[in-house]
Amino acid sequence: MQPTHITDTNFRITIGGPNCAQPYSASIYNISAMSFGALSANAISALNKGAAAGGFAHDTGEGGINRYHRQGGGDLIYEIGSGYFGCRAADGSFDVEKFAAQAVDPQVKMIEVKLSQGAKPGHGGLLPASKISPEIAEARGVPMGIDCESPAAHPAFSTPLEMMAFLGQLRARSGGKPVGFKLCIGHRREFMCIVKAMLETRIVPDFIVVDGKEGGTGAAPLEFANHVGMPMVEGLTFVHNALLGAGLRDQIKLGAAGKLLTAFDIARVLAIGADWINSARGFMFAIGCIQAQPCHTNRCPVGVATQDKLRQRAIDVDDKAARVTRFHANTMCALSEMTAAAGLMHPSDFLPRHFLTRLRDEQMITGDEAYPSMPEGFLLRAEPDKHGDLIRWNRARAESFAPFD
Ligand SMILES: Cc1cc2nc3c(=O)[nH]c(=O)nc-3n(C[C@H](O)[C@H](O)[C@H](O)COP(=O)(O)O)c2cc1C
Numbered sequence: 001m002q003p004t005h006i007t008d009t010n011f012r013i014t015i016g017g018p019n020c021a022q023p024y025s026a027s028i029y030n031i032s033a034m035s036f037g038a039l040s041a042n043a044i045s046a047l048n049k050g051a052a053a054g055g056f057a058h059d060t061g062e063g064g065i066n067r068y069h070r071q072g073g074g075d076l077i078y079e080i081g082s083g084y085f086g087c088r089a090a091d092g093s094f095d096v097e098k099f100a101a102q103a104v105d106p107q108v109k110m111i112e113v114k115l116s117q118g119a120k121p122g123h124g125g126l127l128p129a130s131k132i133s134p135e136i137a138e139a140r141g142v143p144m145g146i147d148c149e150s151p152a153a154h155p156a157f158s159t160p161l162e163m164m165a166f167l168g169q170l171r172a173r174s175g176g177k178p179v180g181f182k183l184c185i186g187h188r189r190e191f192m193c194i195v196k197a198m199l200e201t202r203i204v205p206d207f208i209v210v211d212g213k214e215g216g217t218g219a220a221p222l223e224f225a226n227h228v229g230m231p232m233v234e235g236l237t238f239v240h241n242a243l244l245g246a247g248l249r250d251q252i253k254l255g256a257a258g259k260l261l262t263a264f265d266i267a268r269v270l271a272i273g274a275d276w277i278n279s280a281r282g283f284m285f286a287i288g289c290i291q292a293q294p295c296h297t298n299r300c301p302v303g304v305a306t307q308d309k310l311r312q313r314a315i316d317v318d319d320k321a322a323r324v325t326r327f328h329a330n331t332m333c334a335l336s337e338m339t340a341a342a343g344l345m346h347p348s349d350f351l352p353r354h355f356l357t358r359l360r361d362e363q364m365i366t367g368d369e370a371y372p373s374m375p376e377g378f379l380l381r382a383e384p385d386k387h388g389d390l391i392r393w394n395r396a397r398a399e400s401f402a403p404f405d
Helices: 041-054 065-074 094-105 135-139 161-172 188-201 231-247 263-273 280-288 319-339 389-394
Strands: 013-016 024-027 029-031 074-078 108-114 125-129 149-150 179-183 207-211 253-257 276-279 356-360 361-366
Touching: 024 108, 029 041, 029 319, 041 276, 041 280, 094 108, 094 161, 094 179, 108 161, 108 207, 108 356, 161 179, 161 188, 161 361, 179 280, 188 231, 188 389, 207 231, 231 253, 231 263, 253 356, 263 319, 276 280, 280 319
Parallel strands: 029 276, 074 108, 108 179, 179 207, 207 253, 253 276
Antiparallel strands: 013 024, 125 149, 356 361
């Protein structure tokens, strides 16, 4: 009954807690992690140029930073996977000096440690020697002619406490930039181990990105994709609640990814706990992806997911960059209209109760009922719990990811 009028559609949030010297003012809609290697040089150039013009961020993916990211000048989130590309020692371990050299670059705004991604959680990756071109070898800091492995787990840490120390080291050596991690939730107890390690070490990440099992990739085992890990909505609400329950939610910003392409998708996910949204395939469509799905064959017909120079010519970088900028701007515009129609002033004002969901044919429930929120500090008070979160919490420990029983 009381729609508002929103003129500024440049919706932003600040990422970076009190221990962060260089907080980042991020758009609430950014380009999700996709590596150079998975995507072509022209695709990366177009995405980055589009992000620069539109004032939003471009996640490098785990393949490291390369010249096509740098040419565009758009804000980068530097993602570090278990292969440590761009900060990798000859034996595949993490090289902190190489990391620092990359991370202090002013174009890099945040550091994201990838624990897992939705399409293949718990699964490593192998870049075959045949795909390692001189450019990819340069970007990833790996030799040519040898298969290059990303192990399923990070070699730099093996316990929750060690993981927090690692994040602390990254923040210090990046000059105090926001540091966080991305994961697709698997065993919920393991995430609670991480939360306990935050409380114990007092090293609190600045952000967490929750990917859903519906996540995409150019290279996931078919049996994994869409089956392993939690869907985005359940994973996000669990993480949101676990942080609330541990009294840490106000120190950590939450990003979410998983088929979030429209204003409505964004509004709904902001309502149930996300602070910002990433999209991978939405921005792929903006640069011409038609989901032909031969990504793993190097024969992408539209030049998006191929290293074949001839095929890449299908992408006119300037034209596609403008489409990337427009897709973002028009989606934000649609989001502003939806926010205004609901009588709100900012998309972050959406709450679970603004959304109804159908349980059965004759029954609608509110978001508050569908996704009940854990009371602030609940896990620390050890009150009786009907959802089993407390049982899980009591089985989690900061010293190890393994269950003790
Ligand atoms: C071609 C492609 C490459 C990807 N590469 C990475 C990667 O390097 N690191 C990562 O964390 N996620 C990667 N992802 C996952 C996305 O960042 C994202 O989390 C997931 O696809 C869900 O978002 P979407 O539904 O908008 O695609 C990739 C996805 C695609 C489609």
